[in-house]
Amino acid sequence: MVDSPSEHHGSNVNFSFLHAADLHLGSPLLGLSVKDPEIARRFATASREAFRALIDRAISAKVAFAVIAGDIYDGEWKDNTVGLFFNREISRLTREGVPVYIIKGNHDAESVVTKTVPKPDGVTVFGTRKAETHRIEHLKVAVHGWSYEDRATAADFSLSYPAAVPGWFNIGVLHSSCEGKSAHATYAPCSVQELSSHEYQYWALGHIHEHKVLSRDPWIVYPGNLQGRSVRECGAKGAVIVEVRDGEVRAVERAIVDSARWAAITVDVSSLTTETEVTAAVRKEAESTIADLGERLLALRVTLTGETSLHDRLRAAASTLRDEVQAVLHHVHEDTWLEKLEVRTSAPLEPQERALGGLDPIAMLAGLTDDIELRQSAGEIVGTLLEKLPQSFSEVPELNDIDMLMAEARSLVVARATAGKAV
Known part of the structure; x- marks a missing residue:
C-alpha cells in the first residue's frame, strides 16, 4: 500500500473503488508449447480465472464502484461465449449494487468488436463521439471518459476532457500511451503535464501492461x-483498489489476481563442466523465482549462456536437456512448466581466433548486452520497426526479445570477425 501526499480535494465522503484495465478476455497465450493437454487448457483459461478472482476481490473489499480503462476483449469474438462470460461475471458486481464504468480501448473499439450481448443494469459504457461525464451523486464523484471508435487512434483524447467538477472527486478514464517509450504501440498519446492540468484527483489509465x-x-x-499472456509479460498481474478519504487518495493497493504467471531466468554455465551441474544451476536459479508462486501455474523460460566446452553437447542433446530441466523444475514446484529452453552458449574460441590484429572481439563485446543505454536504443529501434509491420508481428515473442536479439547480434559480429581472420 502506498500513501499519497496530503491535500484536500472537496468531498468528505470515504469510499474505495476498483481500477482495472487490459483484461484481454479471449486472448490466446503466446509461445507456450506444453505437451500435456490438460495443462495447456489451464493456461488457456487463465484470463477468465483472473477475472473471476478480480470480481471476488472487489466484492470482498466492498468497493463503491469499478472503472475499467479499456481492452476488456482481445478483439472480435469468434462467438458470443466471451461476451456472455464477461456479462455474467460483471453482473455479480452490479447485483451487489456496485456500478461499473467502462471505456473501449484499441482492442475492443466499436470498429473491432461488432458483436454484442445485453449489458446488465449498472454498467455504463462511455460513448465514442466525445468525452462524457457521469456523476455518482451520493459520493460526489465525477467520472470522465471517452471510448475508442476506431482501433488506430493517434489523437490526444485527453485534450478534450472536460474541466473538473468543483468540490467533487474527479476521475479521468483514458486508454492511452502516456509518456515514455514501451513495447506497446502508441495510441492516443498524452503527457503527465496535460493530464495534471485538468485538476482531476485520479487518472485511471489503460493500455500499458505494467x-x-x-x-x-x-x-x-x-x-x-490482469493476466500475463506470454513471456513478454512476466511477474505478478492484477488491478488496483483505490482508497479515498476526505476527498483525497489515501492509498493505491495492488490486487494481484493472476492465475498463471510467466517468468524468465538466465543461467551462466561458463564455469560448469557436466550436464548435471547445468541442471543443478537451473534449479538453484529457479528456486527464488518460484518462491512466491503459491498455487499458480508458472511458465518459465530458461536461457543458458556463457562460453563453455559443453556448447556442442548441450545443443546436440537439446531434447533430452529440456526433459531434464522440466524434471528439476517440478522438483521445486509441481506446477512450473518449461515455456522454452534456449541454449545461447558459445564454444570456446581458439587462441588464434581471439587475437585479431591484437584485438580481442570477445573482450570488446563483453558487457554490451548489459549496457542500459544500448538496450534502450535497441528497444526503440525494434519498437519503431514493429509499428510499421502488421499488428500480428508485435505478438511474436522472438521479435520483442531484446536479450535474444542482442545475443544473436554479438554472435554474428564474432563469427564475421573470426571468418575475416581466417581469410
Missing part, C-alpha cells in the same frame, strides 16, 4: 493487465 504510477499529485496510474 503496473506504473506516473504521478502522485494528481495520481496517474496504470494497473497493468
